[in-house]
Amino acid sequence: MNDVELRAEADAVLAELVGDPTGSARLREDQWQAVRALVVERRRALVVQRTGWGKSAVYFVATSLLRRRGAGPTVIVSPLLALMRNQVEAAGRAGIRAHTINSANPEEWEAIHEAVERGGTDVLLVSPERLNSVDFREQLLPGLAATTGLLVVDEAHCISDWGHDFRPDYRRLRAMLAALGPEVPVLATTATANTRVTADVAEQLGTGAGGALVLRGTLERESLRLGVVRLPDAAHRLAWLAEHLDRLPDSGIIYTLTVAAAEEATAFLRQRGFAVASYTGRTENADRLQAEADLLANRVKALVATSALGMGFDKPDLGFVVHLGSPSSPIAYYQQVGRAGRGVARAEVLMLPGKEDEAIWRYFADTAFPPEPQVRQTLAALADAGRPLSVPALEAAVDLRRNRLETMLKVLDVDGAVQRVKGGWTATGAEWVYDTERYARVARQRAAEQRAMREYVDTAGCRMEFLRRQLDDEGAAPCGRCDNCAGPWLDAEVSAEALTGAAKELDRPGVEVEPRRMWPTGMPALGVDVKGRIPVEEQCATGRALGRLSDIGWGNRLRPLLAEGASDGPVPDDVLRAVVAVLADWARSPDGWAAEPAARPVGVVALPSARRPQLVGSVAEGVAAVGRLPMLGGLAYTGPGGPLRRSNSAQRLRTLSDALAVPPDLAEALARTPGPVLLVDDFTESGWTLAVAGRLLREAGAAQVLPLVLAVSG
Structure with a gap:
């Protein structure tokens, strides 16, 4: 078939795809150039084109033409769940049988696996995290790699750690690319890649050599x-x-x-x-x-x-x-x-x-690659374990927050230093080098992007x-x-x-603070003898906060008050009035005490604060005065004190496990005044300080512990 006949066939597929009953739809010249490269020349192509250019039309038309010529199914890797749903519907209009495997449809995975195995799927859309799933890699990926007729990498900038949305799971594509036959075309697409990202993506996908086609168009959006x-x-x-x-x-x-x-x-x-x-x-x-x-x-x-x-x-x-x-x-x-x-x-x-x-x-910038000592600590913990370790189990050995730990493991996985297996993660023993220079360059790039956004707002151009x-x-x-x-x-x-x-x-105050109900995994290994569910009689009640640090109402008022390095001082009058309003609303709520006098707090207890003792103390005393409640006292630090670092649940709990105590005068006050108590603090992030303090107070005789804080994170 010559190019004229093939293009006519391609245009007919496009007409079905876009629902054009007249059949007049036509691929643009640059779209046809990409389709031809995939179908005729079986090349690898990187397409950097603006949103709305029609990248999905390219790979659906190419899929239809390749399938008619005996090629295997197309595999599309995309992080965009909403687009996946749109594309499954669009493919159906062109008679293309499309299915998707992602985190939102686990109940459909088995049926989709069966459809792929029996050849009943023309297009399989896969979210990138599936590439890091042990079952997917072991059961489905080898067969896909052997039969794929076209591999499409959508939002390909996610491959590059220079990109704004780097996703380590995408690096798994290297293994799939290596397993593809040389005759299998590959299409990588993105609308947002500068020169540096484009070069990096090309290198990661193997499109930087061998006559690969790079189609980069204008990013002007006339509309x-x-x-x-x-x-x-x-x-x-x-x-x-x-x-x-x-x-x-x-x-x-x-x-x-x-x-x-x-x-x-x-x-x-x-x-x-x-x-x-x-x-x-x-x-x-x-x-x-x-x-x-x-x-x-x-x-x-x-x-x-x-x-x-x-x-x-x-x-x-x-x-x-x-x-x-x-x-x-x-x-x-x-x-x-x-x-x-x-x-x-x-x-x-x-x-x-x-x-x-x-x-x-x-606030959301804590995503940089961890320092080398923490990475080495993780590798050593995996090597010494002699068995796979889950992420919760690793938290007991490595002082990294969960999201950051998971991202680090994915990067190490791609680098060959660790491997995800049934039951968790293991070290491979392969030599691994910490790329200090690259991580620093990426951090500088992020700072430059933020400067650019400030310039965008202020520009006169x-x-x-x-x-x-x-x-x-x-x-x-x-x-x-x-x-x-x-x-x-x-x-x-x-x-x-x-x-x-x-x-x-925006001034409406009040956010619920859910109590911790389960102890972190692996605490006995850290010398803390707790595990499983926290007994109900040791838990705090659902508490209240004035606001979230991430909101644009009270968050804007609270962030400067609670910022790193902010000066300590008595609580501002407007903030205290809002806290009292939260307390009043709480009393009238379904879980409040307005209708149950026995559930009413009998006193106020303050948590000790290394950074803001005046602030916390004045909130506790102010609430006690307005509510006509006795100030029962405060818990005490038994260790060196000092601010607690942001860390994962296991490490935070280990630090707290013997750092707080109920002093004798507070214990006597609780004994004299049995009943629920208000527990006052400035801020809660992980919830473990409240959980440990609440457990101590309940063991000392408090009938219930009602946490009241100025702010919660998130």
């Missing part, structure tokens, strides 16, 4: 109109959004930096009569599916989302993207705003930066040109549409009524 609206605080930003949301075209996405901010914004906009839905890491899968469907059908004006929505949400007529707060990377920002305006002539992109943005960046230059897009020039090129199209005014409503929403 997007970019703007920044500077407002003094979070209340003004919410009020502005409520008064301007109806003026934004069609439906869209409102991105926030934290889950708490998404929930706050959703609650306020619903109060103002808007149909909006929250979409975060806390959203249940069924609710996510419903939210996606509602946005696709324009039943909601917006999804208020964190990055959990990902960049793969496929809605061509998305009319706007608004950011309540600035992301920390211009590349990530470009990709998020790129969801808008794919199938419409004009879409509006607005950023509402906040003073708290950089504090939130710092073209905003689209700025973003394109950040991605090394040749030919970047002023767009003529953004607020700096053509002038602002929305003012920063808000009404007093809207501002009052927003302030009231």
Whole structure:
């Protein structure tokens, strides 16, 4: 078959894919160039093209043509669950049988495995974490590698630790690439890769040599109109959004930096009569599916989302993207705003930066590769164990928080130093070198990205040109549409009524603090004789906090108060009034004591604080005075004291296990005044300080322990 006939066949597949009954749909020349390279030349290709270019059309058309010519199924590795669902539906329109294996559908895995084995699948979409699953690697991956007709790596910037969304699981692709026959084509795609990331991805995928095709197009988005609206605080930003949301075209996405901010914004906009839905890491899968469907059908004006929505949400007529707060990377920002305006002539992109943005960046920045001593400690623990160790078991030996420990193990796995097996992780004994220079360069790159985002907000130049230059897009020039090129199209005014409503929403205090109910794994090995479930009679009750450090209401007030290096002092009057309000609401709640006098606290106990003794003491004394409760005293440190380091649960509990005690005067007070007590502290992150203190107080005679803190993390 010649190129003319093959292209006609490809265009017919495209027409089915996009639902064009006239059959007039045509691949663009650059899309056809990629399809031809895969189908005719069986080459490896790296495609760096803007969102909306049609990368999925390339691999679905190529899949159909390859399958008709006897090739095996296509395997698509993608981290975007929302896009996976969209693509399964799109493939079906073209008669392509597509299935997906990811964390959201474990109940379907067995049936999908069977469909793959009997040849009933044309496309298998796989999330990257599946590549690190022992069962998947051992049972399904060898067969896939032997039969795959096309390998597609979507969002390929995730392979590079220079990229804004590096995922170690992607490095597993090297093993699959090595197992592929030379005649199997490979397509890597991304919309957000600068020159450095492109080169790194090419090297990781083996596309840097051997006549590989690199298609890099312009990142200009003619449909997007970019703007920044500077407002003094979070209340003004919410009020502005409520008064301007109806003026934004069609439906869209409102991105926030934290889950708490998404929930706050959703609650306020619903109060103002808007149909909006929250979409975060806390959203249940069924609710996510419903939210996606509602946005696709324009039943909601917006999804208020964190990055959990990902960049793969496929809605061509998305009319706007608004950011309540600035992301920390211009590349990530470009990709998020790129969801808008794919199938419409004009879409509006607005950023509402906040003073708290950089504090939130710092809060979530604890992702750098650990120092070499901690890595060596992990390798030694695995080597000495003589058996596989789970991550919880490793926490007892290595002082790293769980997310950071898991990421480190994935990197070591890819580097060949450890291996994931049934039951956990083992050391391979292979020599491993700590790449100090590379890790430092990556850290500097992250800092440079944050500087660029500050510059984006402040620039007087073209905003689209700025973003394109950040991605090394040749030919970047002023767009003529953004607020700096053509002038602002929305003012920063808000009404007093809207501002009052927003302030009231953000000033609403009170967050539940769930108690710890299970001891960490491996504590006996650390000399702490606890395991399994914490007995109910030793647990704290569900407590209360004034707010979360990550929200844009009380979080903005509490972060400076509790920041590293902040000066100690008495609790501010407004904060104490809010704590008292939380206490009053708690008393009236279903788990409160307003209707049960026996459940009412009989006194107040303070936790000792190395950093903020005046703050904690004044909160405890203030609550006692307002509530007309006796100040029973405080627990005492029995060790050297000093601030507790951020660490994992096992290490934190080991530090705390013999660091607190009930002094005699407090023990006598508890004996004289039996009943529930309020336990006051400034901040809780892991919950283990409250758990240990609560256990001690209950052993000393407290009928119940009710934690009351200023702030919780997350």
